[in-house]
Amino acid sequence: MQNQEEINRLKNIAQDLLNEAKKQGASAAEAALSVDDGLSVTARLGDVETIEYHCGQGLGVTVYFGQRKGSASSTDLSPESIHETVLAACSIARFASEDAYAGLPDKATLATQFPDLDLYHPWTLDATQALAIAIECEQAAREYHPDITNSEGATLSSHQGIRVFGNSLDFIQGYASTRHSLSCSVLGQRGDSMQRDYWYSVARNAAHLESASDIGRKAGERIIKRLDARRISTRQCPVLYSPDVAGGLIGAFLGAISGGNLYRKTSFLLDSLGQAVFPDFIRIHEQPLLKNALGSSAYDAEGVTTQTRDIVSQGIVQGYVLGSYSARKLGLQTTGNAGGVHNLEISSGSDDFAALLKRMDTGLLVTELMGQGVNSVTGDYSRGASGFWVERGEIQYPVEEITIAGNLKDMFKNIVAVGNDMDLRGNIRCGSILLEQMSIAGE
Amino acid sequence: MNLLDQVKQAILAPNGIQELHIEQVMHNLLSAAVDEADLYFQSSHSESWSLEGGIVKEGSHSIEQGVGVRAVAGEKTGFAYSERIELPILLRAADNVKAIVKQGQHVKVNVQPAKDWPTYYPTFNPLKSLADQEKVALLHKLDVETRQLDSRIEDVMISLMGVHDNILVASQDGSLVADIRPLVRLNVTVIVVAADGRRERGSMGGGARADYGYFIDQDLALSYGKEALRQALVNLEAEDAPAGNMTVVLGSGWPGILLHEAIGHGLEGDFNRKGTSAFSGRVGERVASDLCTVVDDGTLVGRRGSLSIDDEGTPTQNTVLIEKGILKGYLQDKLNARLMGVSSTGNGRRESYAHMPMPRMTNTYMLPGASDPEEIIRSVKNGLYAKNFGGGQVDITSGKFVFSASEAYLIENGKITRPVKGATLVGNGPDVLTKVSMVGNDLALDSGVGTCGKEGQSVPVGVGQPTLKIDGITVGGTRV
Numbered sequence: 001m002q003n004q005e006e007i008n009r010l011k012n013i014a015q016d017l018l019n020e021a022k023k024q025g026a027s028a029a030e031a032a033l034s035v036d037d038g039l040s041v042t043a044r045l046g047d048v049e050t051i052e053y054h055c056g057q058g059l060g061v062t063v064y065f066g067q068r069k070g071s072a073s074s075t076d077l078s079p080e081s082i083h084e085t086v087l088a089a090c091s092i093a094r095f096a097s098e099d100a101y102a103g104l105p106d107k108a109t110l111a112t113q114f115p116d117l118d119l120y121h122p123w124t125l126d127a128t129q130a131l132a133i134a135i136e137c138e139q140a141a142r143e144y145h146p147d148i149t150n151s152e153g154a155t156l157s158s159h160q161g162i163r164v165f166g167n168s169l170d171f172i173q174g175y176a177s178t179r180h181s182l183s184c185s186v187l188g189q190r191g192d193s194m195q196r197d198y199w200y201s202v203a204r205n206a207a208h209l210e211s212a213s214d215i216g217r218k219a220g221e222r223i224i225k226r227l228d229a230r231r232i233s234t235r236q237c238p239v240l241y242s243p244d245v246a247g248g249l250i251g252a253f254l255g256a257i258s259g260g261n262l263y264r265k266t267s268f269l270l271d272s273l274g275q276a277v278f279p280d281f282i283r284i285h286e287q288p289l290l291k292n293a294l295g296s297s298a299y300d301a302e303g304v305t306t307q308t309r310d311i312v313s314q315g316i317v318q319g320y321v322l323g324s325y326s327a328r329k330l331g332l333q334t335t336g337n338a339g340g341v342h343n344l345e346i347s348s349g350s351d352d353f354a355a356l357l358k359r360m361d362t363g364l365l366v367t368e369l370m371g372q373g374v375n376s377v378t379g380d381y382s383r384g385a386s387g388f389w390v391e392r393g394e395i396q397y398p399v400e401e402i403t404i405a406g407n408l409k410d411m412f413k414n415i416v417a418v419g420n421d422m423d424l425r426g427n428i429r430c431g432s433i434l435l436e437q438m439s440i441a442g443e
Numbered sequence: 444m445n446l447l448d449q450v451k452q453a454i455l456a457p458n459g460i461q462e463l464h465i466e467q468v469m470h471n472l473l474s475a476a477v478d479e480a481d482l483y484f485q486s487s488h489s490e491s492w493s494l495e496g497g498i499v500k501e502g503s504h505s506i507e508q509g510v511g512v513r514a515v516a517g518e519k520t521g522f523a524y525s526e527r528i529e530l531p532i533l534l535r536a537a538d539n540v541k542a543i544v545k546q547g548q549h550v551k552v553n554v555q556p557a558k559d560w561p562t563y564y565p566t567f568n569p570l571k572s573l574a575d576q577e578k579v580a581l582l583h584k585l586d587v588e589t590r591q592l593d594s595r596i597e598d599v600m601i602s603l604m605g606v607h608d609n610i611l612v613a614s615q616d617g618s619l620v621a622d623i624r625p626l627v628r629l630n631v632t633v634i635v636v637a638a639d640g641r642r643e644r645g646s647m648g649g650g651a652r653a654d655y656g657y658f659i660d661q662d663l664a665l666s667y668g669k670e671a672l673r674q675a676l677v678n679l680e681a682e683d684a685p686a687g688n689m690t691v692v693l694g695s696g697w698p699g700i701l702l703h704e705a706i707g708h709g710l711e712g713d714f715n716r717k718g719t720s721a722f723s724g725r726v727g728e729r730v731a732s733d734l735c736t737v738v739d740d741g742t743l744v745g746r747r748g749s750l751s752i753d754d755e756g757t758p759t760q761n762t763v764l765i766e767k768g769i770l771k772g773y774l775q776d777k778l779n780a781r782l783m784g785v786s787s788t789g790n791g792r793r794e795s796y797a798h799m800p801m802p803r804m805t806n807t808y809m810l811p812g813a814s815d816p817e818e819i820i821r822s823v824k825n826g827l828y829a830k831n832f833g834g835g836q837v838d839i840t841s842g843k844f845v846f847s848a849s850e851a852y853l854i855e856n857g858k859i860t861r862p863v864k865g866a867t868l869v870g871n872g873p874d875v876l877t878k879v880s881m882v883g884n885d886l887a888l889d890s891g892v893g894t895c896g897k898e899g900q901s902v903p904v905g906v907g908q909p910t911l912k913i914d915g916i917t918v919g920g921t922r923v
């Protein structure tokens with residue numbers, strides 16, 4: 001991809017969309033363009049299983065006729081499609097209602113600084129090279145232990161793309177980014193019990209991926225540990241969330257303080273601004289300008305400047321997660337979160353994972369959650385879980401087919417500690433979280 | 444104009460692609476020793492309208508068009524797609540995907556329209572079944588009528604969606620088949636607030652392979668509003684659910700998601716061919732009580748999960764998965780059927796041209812039994828009546844599944860008593876149906892809202908079941 005050239009080509013199409021919207025009578029408009037290409041290769045049982053070539057493109061436009069809004073999108077970037085797509089958006093806007101809060105963000109909130117966030121690191125590799133890496137990864141997993149009897153394979157994916165966004169307030173920006181990942185999923189069997197587990201690594205820069213053999217070995221390690229899982233009886237006990245599931249707890253918090261749920265009053269954290277939702281040692285901060293990170297961006301989905309800020313400090317909610325529409329509905333300012341948060345980090349204490357196990361002493365370590373049992377209106381929480389039973393700070397045996405339940409409001413308050421074993425693979429960066437007590441349903 | 448010609452007109456003609464071009468690409472693909480090869484052309488138009496706070500806030504329209512090119516040899520698949528339906532791009536894609544196979548061959552293909560096949564839904568464009576003005580009027584009318592039902596309603600949110608999907612599959616045997624797939628859906632969410640300030644939400648929706656008239660005939664739309672309100676009010680009264688192992692009675696209709704999660708996914712051909720499912724190698728074995736017969740049926744007229752042909756061009760069918768408790772077979776696409784030495788069951792589905800097909804469910808349901816649903820409730824001393832569910836999830840390999848009740852009640856001394864909230868059920872797929880001790884005579888299919896996710900691909904599905912009694916399943920509430 002000739003980057004600058006391609007960014008300019010897409011900027012021109014965005015400008016054409018905005019011009020066409022104006023021509024068709026729109027008082028304001030936004031345009032977004034994307035192109036992506038990539039390669040995914042899966043190896044299973046030592047041989048190639050799939051090779052997929054990705055090559056996608058799309059355009060989207062939102063038009064305003066005063067306070068009326070309409071949107072349309074297409075996978076066709078041709079001039080005829082630009083005309084047709086704008087026509088479709090305008091036709092919808094004509095029938096939409098007047099919405100006093102609708103419209104572009106205030107011009108003053110739009111980003112004006114565009115630092116290089118170092119998000120583009122293309123990986124020149126062909127299918128044969130990709131396959132060799134996937135095979136190495138899967139082999140490391142399968143060789144880890146004789147009880148690893150089957151495999152769902154290892155997949156290497158490498159993608160690059162360009163995003164361009166513009167609006168009729170003369171904002172028009174674009175950037176290129178890459179995303180590479182390597183994952184491995186294997187099965188273990190002992191007697192009648194069969195289990196599956198996986199491990200993965202993802203990065204903007206392929207050089208930052210964990211090595212193929214490390215990923216495979218971790219997948220193998222995880223599966224062997226969970227063989228011969230048992231059930232435990234119904235009880236109440238402390239629960240330790242491992243880092244890969246702890247992020248979900250913070251995700252539920254973010255949902256509850258996001259604009260849409262707040263103005264619809266479908267959140268269990270209404271009017272929580274300035275309130276202590278967490279214990280005083282909890283700080284949650286947003287870092288949109290981290291170089292190389294997966295959630296980095298200088299502007300949000302509306303072109304508004306993203307903010308480096310504390311969402312929670314000393315356990316107290318300092319700000320909500322808002323785009324300009326929900327901000328207007330709530331009588332607040334946008335926080336630059338149209339489209340979501342950017343590299344959220346939960347500050348950790350000094351305890352590593354082993355220290356947290358000791359601190360829990362006896363309880364449940366949760367490493368996997370299933371199902372959607374979270375009610376955002378009431379905070380009621382009940383999900384399927386598997387993990388390990390812990391006594392005297394030591395893992396005793398794997399556990400499965402149980403649920404853990406509580407109310408998120410209480411769960412947040414009852415956080416005892418956050419570990420320093422931070423998982424950096426997602427947009428929410430979080431270590432293990434220890435909760436004082438939850439309800440376990442089992443045998 | 445017949446269906447195939449209509450689809451050619453919609454997808455191929457505007458891009459200047461003719462049958463001879465398809466032959467040329469196929470010829471290129473088949474110069475490698477492949478077992479299956481196909482081109483999947485798609486043009487999909489969709490729209491959505493949403494109302495909240497009494498106003499139609501937004502609507503969107505979307506066009507997705509593209510082609511997927513696939514070559515399969517043995518267990519290996521090469522796949523590429525493009526949004527640009529142009530001959531040079533198709534030829535390059537063919538070059539790329541056939542590289543999965545080393546050896547060459549020489550096969551000549553003559554593209555031939557397939558003979559007629561049965562269709563299970565009309566081929567109209569639902570987006571055009573109402574003028575935009577009428578769509579907006581439908582939402583406003585439903586909003587006003589729903590709000591009039593109860594003074595505790597704080598807000599009503601409504602969404603209306605329609606899809607007009609045209610697909611054309613060209614396969615290595617030269618066959619050319621097409622489908623036009625209408626799909627509509629309407630959802631109503633009601634937020635209620637009690638005098639003490641407690642808030643709850645209830646949702647109900649439905650849909651079909653039909654046009655928007657589906658919601659207007661028999662006032663289905665308002666029935667969704669009424670049901671959403673009823674569920675919200677029940678939840679307002681609900682107390683914390685109990686935790687532990689107990690007898691559970693599942694309601695009819697949407698709770699059939701249990702079959703989909705606990706049984707259906709585990710019976711998909713890919714997992715069983717690879718030996719990664721808890722049901723692998725168990726055909727002919729007992730996996731349910733003899734009261735249970737479960738089918739997957741893509742041929743139900745107008746249902747959300749129905750397809751006339753699957754995404755590999757195979758006509759769909761009614762496949763018996765479990766008969767009187769005995770596992771009969773799996774759901775197959777072409778690749779897995781060939782490798783397992785059986786025929787495709789017409790379950791090869793894909794989210795779009797940009798995704799590879801794999802075995803997926805259509806409408807999965809349990810046939811009715813002999814028991815009166817009231818008699819089933821009366822037979823339970825203490826337990827849980829799970830009338831309706833939110834989503835669920837399954838681990839195919841261990842068989843463990845989870846799903847969350849959105850409406851549930853305690854059963855005390857054979858009577859339904861108090862509503863409870865936050866009940867999650869967990870169990871083991873291969874076990875759960877062996878504990879079915881009563882099956883109702885009240886088979887119902889869901890209202891047409893199911894979407895199934897697998898390996899990142901979403902497809903519309905249907906589920907259904909009669910009222911069922913399960914002797915012992917773990918309920919995950921907070922009350923220990």
Ligand SMILES: [Zn+2]
Nearest residue numbers: 703708895896
């Ligand atoms: Zn599913």
